[in-house]
Amino acid sequence: MRIFTSAAALAVGGSLALAGLIAPAAQAVGAVGADQECRSLGVANLYGEFIEGDDTHTPDAEGAVAVGGNANFTGGFSVGQELTAAEVDALPGKNALVVAGKITGNNTQVMKGNGIYGSKADGAVVQAHAGAVSQGASPIDFEAEFAKLRSAAAELAAVPQTAGATVQADGPKLAFTGGDAKYNSFTVDAVTLQGAKEIYLKVPAGAVTVVNVTGGAYDMAAAGTTDFHLWDEEKSAFVLDDKLRSAAGGAIRAKLLWNFPSATKVVKNSAAAWAGTVLAPNAAFDLGSGGPVNGSVIAASLTGKGSAETHHYPFTGCLPGTTVPTPTGTPTVPPVTPSGSPTAPVTPSATTGPSGTPGVPGTGKPSTSASASPGPSSSRSSAAPAAPSASAGPSAPSSTGDSLAHTGSGPVLPLAIGGGVALAAGGGIVLAARRRAARKA
Template structure:
């Protein structure tokens, strides 16, 4: 039986629409998530960070007793004693401030004490102020309120992450070698290098040397219940600079590869109940010790973030703003808090006007998303990983943040709702709406074909 051309055209349009509705949905994984640590190309391994902790230079579950300052942001789940004066957030960039929960560079869930606590950039929030306490903001606002961070949930996730990292075997090509009073850690992985060192062996070193490719993620798992850097008077952390073909003593004014090594260096203490830093040392990298009372000492900074159960420090014992920006292995659980994605606007479908032709393209109004041809489905929402600190990177890590780095983007704000499936974005609309719109566009195009065919047939008649 011969099918009339108009009917065939309509049937074709309908078939295309139905095929679009029945076709499986392809999930687009951003490159930052697709290529996990050590991957040479695209991979299904998701990129993990330390969650909201990667945005803060001091992230403390309990009490924080500290002077004189923290160059990055500070979040305290207990009470904060800043007696003697304390400043927060001097080195934060506007993008990093915007990425903080509520823009708060200072979060104290309990009571803040101290006659001069200065929030240099961003906002500040505290549960209560001790009599005579003064908390001032220079480029934002500060006041009493509820903590925007669920410290209990965050530290449950951090402990799980620390334990998972601690269970990762040392990289096959990695070496840990003592040379006299010095300890050398060497790895060749361009993606991930993991080391396992006992606390006793680490604290026995006067100087620590780390040689890994710049840009690689380095995790040093330190086993044991207590680590006391002051026991052997460890005074130097030296990072390999491939450009110089030499080790560089890490400090604020100098670091290997412009800070790229330090930004992705994580010291993990999964079981330690106490960690003590020697006052004469500048500790390079971020310290993850979620079960430990961390003693910064009275001099020498941590050139990275400190994530601990509690923290004490005085004198010159500062935390410098070089947050962790590395992408952690997939064994690490997804963070409790992940960046949110700006909502997209669904393109409208132009109606078929008799005598005219339908528009071939329906542009998307979502920021950063190019226009998508009609009938091709809805555009994918962009996904950001972990804030990219302006001078670092995790974290992160971000980065990163400040030291150079790539993790997470500081242009997004954290959300209290975790996402599943490797931190993929979810707009909430599901696949039905975009597919229905695609089908409608195809049907509209089919209708246009029918109209045009009939007109040609009428002219021939």
């Protein structure tokens, strides 16, 4: 019985002593965490299109849409088909469609969630399939949100290029290579970026990547940029990003942000599928007439037609130094459905005509992107530039947030030492208990 009592006392004593060591450590981590608060793009993070002014667009947006000005959806428009229930719940008022001004169009369909608009043009029709549509004041303060977004864009642009990261042009190809496991910042001028026909990005899966583009305007159609290739570590190859395939199951593009802090105009090539989220808070954004953005668009205004869409791949990265807090219910990375043949060329999707669901534009169709591929995919893979090994650069600044993976083993040795101290302390408690028992006897 004394053996069990001693063992119990040793366990309790050790636990108390170990708790005394762990508690201060936890407080210290909490203090660091306060400085490393994970910051996102605020309310804009919840929307596939977050537009300060007017949005003129057909045929659909897979995610939620918020428009601070007027929305012209003439020709038919569907919203929110790919939203999850949790993502709908996280939206202000569960509104997958917010139009602060006037909405125009005789066939606007809100597939999931609610819709709200300031006013309606004569003959405008707005219907909700799993919610309600109403007229009223916008639940979003667009002026305040865009003030924060402009500040965030400027702060992100001020982050120096990550040590060891490179931006290298090789003929029609432009390669971004970074090896930091947490945060990779690149800086490139708009002229260099728009001169590339193919873009390659090699960073570790799970790392946040911000490409800061300098200059007042960017036109992807200038040189005919068509392909975005992302490095897949498991495949040891670049993967042409598309709706049905992406590197690391979509994990790379989910944390990829293209930042245009000073651009007033951004044009997407209609033959390209743009991988990642675009932050251009001062720009008129032209989606073109074909090919999607596989991410969100945050801009001063937006135009798009034909088969130009925004696909629901929201930004999930943790950003440094921005002033926009993370909203609750931030979307997670949707899985990428295998395309069957990862090297098969991708052809433009026809999305302008009627769909399989009567009255619902842009739904009931194959949702492949319009990535124009010059020649077989196999030849493009062999032409991929040799990117440096992803091992360059020290860890990102601590302000990137403690939600990013810890890459060191710092706590292991202190914990081992603490365990030894805990056991010794427990033994001391047991010895003291025995001496008291002997004196009583």
